[in-house]
Amino acid sequence: MACARPKPDLREGPAEDDPTVPNAPDSRDTARPDPDSGEPDTIDWEDLSATPTDQTVCFPGPEEDHTVCLPTVAWSSTWGAPYDYPDPLDDDPQYRAPVRFFDLYAAALEPTRALAPNFTLGEFLQDYKGRFGIFQPHVVTSLQTLRDWTGGPLYINSAYRNVDYNAGVGGAQWSRHLYGDAVDIRSDTASLSELATLCEDLGAGFTSVYTSHVHCDWRDSPLEPGLFDPVAETSTARAAHPHPTAHVDVMPSGTLRVIPSGFDEGTPRIHWTTRDASGNVLHRGTSSEVQADAAARMLELDVGRVVQVRVAL
Helix, strand or coil, X not given: CCCCCCCCCCCCCCCCCCCCCCCCCCCCEEEEECCCCCCEEEEEXXXXXCEEEEEEEEECCCCCCCCEEEEEEECCHHHCXXXXXXXXXXXXXXXXXXXXXXXXXXXXXXXXXXXXXXXXXXXXXXXXXXXXXXXXXXXXXXXXXXXXXXXXCEEEEXXXXXXXXXXXXXXXXXXXXXXXXXXXXXXXXXXXXXHHHHHHHCCCCEEEEECCCEEEECCCCXXXXXXXXXXXXXXXXXXXXXXXXXEEEECCCCCEEEEEECCCCCCECEEEEEECXXXXXXXXXXCCEECCCCCCCEEEEEECCCEEEEEEC
């Protein structure tokens, strides 16, 4: 599929925050729970140290010539819980912690800075979530291609999250949002299923479809060396990724209820079909409750475009 790219209005529209979290004030302080006192604790981001490194990370930029290169700072233990990454999942090096970050208070990291013809820095990184963040250039390249293919804006619900912020919105402990290679997106010019397929065509290692957006991540792609230290070539361990599931409960009323689990980005989209003994379609629906009539002998489920199950009735 090929579409001519219109001349960019650089920003695709406001970078939407996670739908479960209200827009934060324009502030360089943020609150997080203090486990000892039970009272909110305020992090003064201005007081944190940020030591520049000689590493830069280059993005496609408005001309797609990869000359938009952003400076990095070294991770510091003084940044505290928001940047205290978990140990790698199952010793998988793809889940190692980043060692360099972007300082979102630096003059070079204005939210309006173009990282690609149709995307700006502020769509992937927001300082109200934390002063420091990461995002991987190859994902921006893929999203620009996806935008070109669909011929219309992509709206980014969520991109980078630090550890505390991710926990606060119910994200999985090893969510790829922590590693700068995941986005939750929607479009006016492509369906959610189409977006998921296109992400996979562009190398996404995992996709899932929710009621309002698609999660795409590139968990199997090489990590950006400007943000992550290299690992020994002999390190081949790969994590057994936690996988969403779904089961069907029979309610006292006789209604069948679809119960999804492991979908940490929101409510997954549900498609169900009931069939009779000959395999003929009786009913189709998209709610979590299925009213199967007496002729129904088979229930087919697609949950989030991740879980497909057939249940004999």
